[in-house]
Amino acid sequence: MTHTPNLLPDRIDFAEIHRKSQSTRIIVNARDFEFDLAERAASGHVIQGAKLPWIKTQDDVGLVAGDLSIWAGINGHGKSTLLLQVCNHLIAQSEGVCIASLEMPIIETLYMMCCQVARCEPSQDFTGKFLDWAGDKLWLFNQRGSVSQDAILGAIRWSAEHRGVKHFVIDNLMMVTDGESGERAMNSQKTFVEKLKLVADDVQVHVHLVHHIRKGESEHDRPNKFDLKGSGAIADLADQIFIVWRNKKREAYFQNPNRKPDPELEAQAGASLAVVKNRRAGIEKSYALWFDRVSRQFSPTSDARPFDLTMGAL
Amino acid sequence: MIGYTELLDARLNGFAPASVWVHVLDCEPSFYLKRDAQEAIANGFRVSLLILPKESIAALDLSALTGLTVNAIGQNTPRTHAIIKHSLRYAEQVINDSNAGLIILRGIHDAHA
Numbered sequence: 001m002t003h004t005p006n007l008l009p010d011r012i013d014f015a016e017i018h019r020k021s022q023s024t025r026i027i028v029n030a031r032d033f034e035f036d037l038a039e040r041a042a043s044g045h046v047i048q049g050a051k052l053p054w055i056k057t058q059d060d061v062g063l064v065a066g067d068l069s070i071w072a073g074i075n076g077h078g079k080s081t082l083l084l085q086v087c088n089h090l091i092a093q094s095e096g097v098c099i100a101s102l103e104m105p106i107i108e109t110l111y112m113m114c115c116q117v118a119r120c121e122p123s124q125d126f127t128g129k130f131l132d133w134a135g136d137k138l139w140l141f142n143q144r145g146s147v148s149q150d151a152i153l154g155a156i157r158w159s160a161e162h163r164g165v166k167h168f169v170i171d172n173l174m175m176v177t178d179g180e181s182g183e184r185a186m187n188s189q190k191t192f193v194e195k196l197k198l199v200a201d202d203v204q205v206h207v208h209l210v211h212h213i214r215k216g217e218s219e220h221d222r223p224n225k226f227d228l229k230g231s232g233a234i235a236d237l238a239d240q241i242f243i244v245w246r247n248k249k250r251e252a253y254f255q256n257p258n259r260k261p262d263p264e265l266e267a268q269a270g271a272s273l274a275v276v277k278n279r280r281a282g283i284e285k286s287y288a289l290w291f292d293r294v295s296r297q298f299s300p301t302s303d304a305r306p307f308d309l310t311m312g313a314l
Numbered sequence: 315m316i317g318y319t320e321l322l323d324a325r326l327n328g329f330a331p332a333s334v335w336v337h338v339l340d341c342e343p344s345f346y347l348k349r350d351a352q353e354a355i356a357n358g359f360r361v362s363l364l365i366l367p368k369e370s371i372a373a374l375d376l377s378a379l380t381g382l383t384v385n386a387i388g389q390n391t392p393r394t395h396a397i398i399k400h401s402l403r404y405a406e407q408v409i410n411d412s413n414a415g416l417i418i419l420r421g422i423h424d425a426h427a
Binding site: 009010011017 | 329330355380396
């Protein structure tokens with residue numbers, strides 16, 4: 001360290017004091033938190049953090065800075081699509097978002113988000129309006145395919161510090177590798193998720209991690225948190241776990257022009273978003289949703305009508 | 315807390331500022347405000363710490379303020395008082411520069427004692 005004009009040689013041996021006081025700094029008394037506890041009590045049981053797009057979830061789930069959410073589901077059940085819808089809603093709440101879509105080209109990610117905001121196939125004119133609306137709140141990790149763990153951790157830190165990003169999406173965990181395979185890869189994933197938690201807390205970013213489900217017997221069965229691929233520690237480390245599931249049986253029924261009426265199947269939800277772990281609020285629930293193919297939106301109502309994700313801005 | 319790592323680094327290397335300005339913020343700081351605090355020591359400006367609105371005051375490690383004069387500034391009076399109380403465990407003295415008042419409080423760690 002060089003001597004700068006605002007610094008003087010220290011009058012005390014700070015390094016020695018610092019070394020000796022290590023334990024007293026780590027073990028603190030509960031009474032020290034008098035002010036913080038009173039401040040926390042003032043806000044009561046209010047759900048903290050950014051909201052999900054569906055009103056029915058907003059009293060139960062909050063995406064708090066420094067937390068880690070896992071978005072899991074079977075292949076093709078709409079994890080990424082649903083998460084992009086959440087991202088659009090986060091932008092509407094003025095929360096900066098950075099998306100590392102490692103399997104999908106950036107332009108497809110943007111097009112899907114644009115469809116969701118437009119609530120239909122967007123015109124060329126609308127794409128400009130969409131980008132103006134997203135403005136400096138939407139950032140993209142410009143790399144596809146497998147990336148190193150350090151690259152992702154560095155990107156989270158940099159985007160938070162230099163671009164004001166509050167939510168970092170990693171789609172998905174399988175694409176973040178450090179070259180290991182087999183059991184070592186499982187341990188490596190666990191270590192990576194631990195590091196993600198530390199970085200998220202350090203730079204106060206909410207990390208959204210997309211993860212796969214183990215192959216089950218049928219995609220008609222709803223998965224749960226024990227079906228997450230890889231080490232069980234991943235689920236233990238997460239603050240929130242969401243499971244996205246589409247009712248493919250119902251979709252196949254409606255696609256069949258020669259179907260026999262089945263009122264029971266027709267009455268079922270088209271999809272569900274299950275909150276199977278919720279460390280903040282403790283509320284674990286499944287929310288019925290309906291997927292609209294044209295707008296690529298998951299709608300909260302059975303008529304699958306897409307809704308305005310921009311909260312009136314567009 | 316922004317600017318703390320740099321201050322701790324200076325102190326561990328045997329240097330100390332004449333005083334530290336602790337800003338208790340009501341909203342998230344801009345990129346430039348953050349960078350100014352982080353680079354204040356390297357640039358020769360006054361040494362500042364930014365306390366972010368969502369940070370738990372008691373959980374903050376303020377040991378790098380040991381034996382220093384601290385100027386505390388903030389609009390949120392209860393929160394500023396909490397940071398002053400916490401700083402007094404380490405600082406030689408804390409000057410409350412908030413609002414119109416100027417109050418000097420002597421801390422328990424007095425380098426002259």
